[in-house]
Amino acid sequence: xxxxxxxxxxxxxxxxxxxxxxxxPAIAIPFPSTRITTTIEETVGEVKLNCYCYKGLxxxxxxxxxxxxxxxxxILEEFNRPLKNFNIDIKSTIPPERGMxxxxxxxxxxxxxxxxxxxxxxxxxxxxxxxxxxxxxxHGNPSGLxxxxxxxxxxxxxxxxxxxxxxxxxxxxxxxxxxxxxxxGTKEAVSDVKKxxxxxxxxxxxxxxxxEFTKQAKEYLENNQPIELGQLMTKAHEILDxxxxxxxxxxxxxxxxxxxxxxGAKLTGGGRGGxxxxxxPTREAAENISKKLLENGAKNTWIAYLGxxxxxx
Ligand code: PMV
Numbered sequence: 001x002x003x004x005x006x007x008x009x010x011x012x013x014x015x016x017x018x019x020x021x022x023x024x025p026a027i028a029i030p031f032p033s034t035r036i037t038t039t040i041e042e043t044v045g046e047v048k049l050n051c052y053c054y055k056g057l058x059x060x061x062x063x064x065x066x067x068x069x070x071x072x073x074x075i076l077e078e079f080n081r082p083l084k085n086f087n088i089d090i091k092s093t094i095p096p097e098r099g100m101x102x103x104x105x106x107x108x109x110x111x112x113x114x115x116x117x118x119x120x121x122x123x124x125x126x127x128x129x130x131x132x133x134x135x136x137x138x139h140g141n142p143s144g145l146x147x148x149x150x151x152x153x154x155x156x157x158x159x160x161x162x163x164x165x166x167x168x169x170x171x172x173x174x175x176x177x178x179x180x181x182x183x184x185g186t187k188e189a190v191s192d193v194k195k196x197x198x199x200x201x202x203x204x205x206x207x208x209x210x211x212e213f214t215k216q217a218k219e220y221l222e223n224n225q226p227i228e229l230g231q232l233m234t235k236a237h238e239i240l241d242x243x244x245x246x247x248x249x250x251x252x253x254x255x256x257x258x259x260x261x262x263x264g265a266k267l268t269g270g271g272r273g274g275x276x277x278x279x280x281p282t283r284e285a286a287e288n289i290s291k292k293l294l295e296n297g298a299k300n301t302w303i304a305y306l307g308x309x310x311x312x313x
Contacts, residue, residue: 099269
């Protein structure tokens, strides 16, 4: 029996979400603690999909899988192959709709699996093309950051429409990621930020400020300045909150982090739910903060060391 496989990892935006939509830089890092594997298996008949939110015929998949479904149809069309005689199985440890890159990762893992199954060479340009087809359906007007980080699997300094710059992280600190358990609202948050900026042109200064933070954050990440980075993260969260991107749950988890010796904390990704991040000075501190966050409603946490070895993970 013929089989094709494709993988993709999750991502975390450290700084610059939302501002990146307006041409400011953002920093995202790969987050291999979470990943997606797509397996294509030969069979006879209509294509069936088995994934975290749906099990059944691909043609009847719910609207929230429209991005993925469209990518699969486009690839088959391009290969000039009928959409039948294989099944798609998707296993994921990236929680969906949490701003951790699940939608881009699912499109990328599945594109890789289909190219592998049909024994076709997949260039980076093609991978980008298919992931952006899906991201446009899922997010409306994506900056492309998610797709770039998940394809590259390197820490990126990213400006929309320009080439992205991989860079080396060297920070003696632990990144704690916490899932609020609530779905994020990237599309709504992006559209509401636009409305705020359309109505109050002065608020663009907040976006510019986030851009400045991202530039400084890159230096702190490269030069091992965790205390300074933590302070910036908290300030960025306050600005994102002013832009209505946060919500009470995220604010609570940020507060609990800061009360328990975090160096700084903020929401990550689109906001309005989803996930938050907390920079911790030691593993012990990270484990303690993780415990407090879980006691205060977080549904899951992950810890990653951001020292030199992070770049090899
Ligand atoms: O929630 P996520 O991880 O998809 O992040 C969205 C990031 C935004 O800057 C809010 C939007 C974008 O397209 O970059």
